Amino acid sequence: MFSKSLIAIDFGSSAIKLVEFADPKAQKLKNAGLETLPANSIVDGVISDADEVTNCVSELMDRLKISKFGRRAGISVGGNAVMMKKVYIPEGMAGGELIELVSSEAEQNFHADLRELYWEYLVLNEVPDSQGEVPVLLTGVSKDVVDGYIEAVRNVGLRVGVVDCDVFCVMNSYEHNYGFQDKIKIFLNIGAKISQMSIVNAGEYLYSRDINFGGDDYTAAIKENLDLSFENAETMKISASQIGGEQNPEIVNIISEVNNQLSGHISNSIADFLQMDNNFGGEMDSIVLSGGSSKVLGLDAAIAAELQIPASIMNPFAGVDLKKSNASMDYLLEQGHLFGVASGLALRKFNEK
Numbered sequence: 001m002f003s004k005s006l007i008a009i010d011f012g013s014s015a016i017k018l019v020e021f022a023d024p025k026a027q028k029l030k031n032a033g034l035e036t037l038p039a040n041s042i043v044d045g046v047i048s049d050a051d052e053v054t055n056c057v058s059e060l061m062d063r064l065k066i067s068k069f070g071r072r073a074g075i076s077v078g079g080n081a082v083m084m085k086k087v088y089i090p091e092g093m094a095g096g097e098l099i100e101l102v103s104s105e106a107e108q109n110f111h112a113d114l115r116e117l118y119w120e121y122l123v124l125n126e127v128p129d130s131q132g133e134v135p136v137l138l139t140g141v142s143k144d145v146v147d148g149y150i151e152a153v154r155n156v157g158l159r160v161g162v163v164d165c166d167v168f169c170v171m172n173s174y175e176h177n178y179g180f181q182d183k184i185k186i187f188l189n190i191g192a193k194i195s196q197m198s199i200v201n202a203g204e205y206l207y208s209r210d211i212n213f214g215g216d217d218y219t220a221a222i223k224e225n226l227d228l229s230f231e232n233a234e235t236m237k238i239s240a241s242q243i244g245g246e247q248n249p250e251i252v253n254i255i256s257e258v259n260n261q262l263s264g265h266i267s268n269s270i271a272d273f274l275q276m277d278n279n280f281g282g283e284m285d286s287i288v289l290s291g292g293s294s295k296v297l298g299l300d301a302a303i304a305a306e307l308q309i310p311a312s313i314m315n316p317f318a319g320v321d322l323k324k325s326n327a328s329m330d331y332l333l334e335q336g337h338l339f340g341v342a343s344g345l346a347l348r349k350f351n352e353k
């Protein structure tokens, strides 16, 4: 028999993050850990060095003392490999008629041969709008990309139980920790290369957009301006962002400039959404930041000032008992923000759809 808990693995371009809960209701954390990946092992969301990635997962599991035998892993995909599109179809469709319509919508919207994609549809709301239509979310990802992750996980000695998308994982982690929100929230998962933005109304997906901008852009700006190595610039960025960290005015200025650039990208993406959905009349409640770069010095304040709504950094374990976890409180206080995707992925059961 397989153990019920899922080993959730978030493959990022900079590091692999793993989360496992101790109980089926995900109230107690069992494992959380991270292993840095050599540069360019995962590029644009695609595994380019399978051996490095497999070794990295294997080493992380060994370090966390997780046995691989008979275990299932959850994997999540994100970035440019994932396509999402919300479409509207007439209400009351079912069976073959429904499949035929959503297939043709998927083909048109993804501009791809569906045989080359893993794709699915989800009716977001059964209540029809004034035109008698219901919203359906189409999600597609290239088989080649997903198969690369599945192979990496199998090479570690695990089976794959669940495949999810980063943006849904973050949304689910938020709801698990902070409860259902009857409001319009913007989620922003800021990694090393990519910031994934999604807009959600009372738990219902409205829009998502990947912004090719992340923590590496801060590091690159520090590197160039101060003529440092990437590694030194990275250390400077993180130390400036830590509470009580060293506040070199030059670095603070560079970070602040890049904060403004990222805030501008987010603002433009929201403007695109509003332009696309002319009927959108709701008011954005707040923006929730996750991902490694959510803690960059002053980023939350810069985004709040740009969008004129509150911004907060999500703690993916805010509602979780950490006492029995292998990770110390100190570690999770400092690094917890990196586990937004993995914590949401770990909520899934492998026999779920």
Ligand SMILES: Nc1ncnc2c1ncn2[C@@H]1O[C@H](COP(=O)(O)OP(=O)(O)OP(=O)(O)O)[C@@H](O)[C@H]1O
Binding pocket: 011, 012, 013, 014, 015, 190, 191, 192, 193, 194, 195, 214, 215, 216, 234, 237, 238, 241, 242, 291, 292, 293, 294, 295, 296, 297, 338
């Ligand atoms: N405390 C911190 N302060 C500032 N930046 C941080 C901190 N911790 C991590 N980062 C930055 O976060 C980034 C890594 O975040 P994360 O692990 O979410 O990215 P990733 O998933 O590997 O990347 P991607 O999703 O873009 O492929 C790096 O750029 C790193 O420098």
Ligand SMILES: [Mg+2]
Binding pocket: 011, 012, 013, 191, 192, 291, 341
């Ligand atoms: Mg990531």
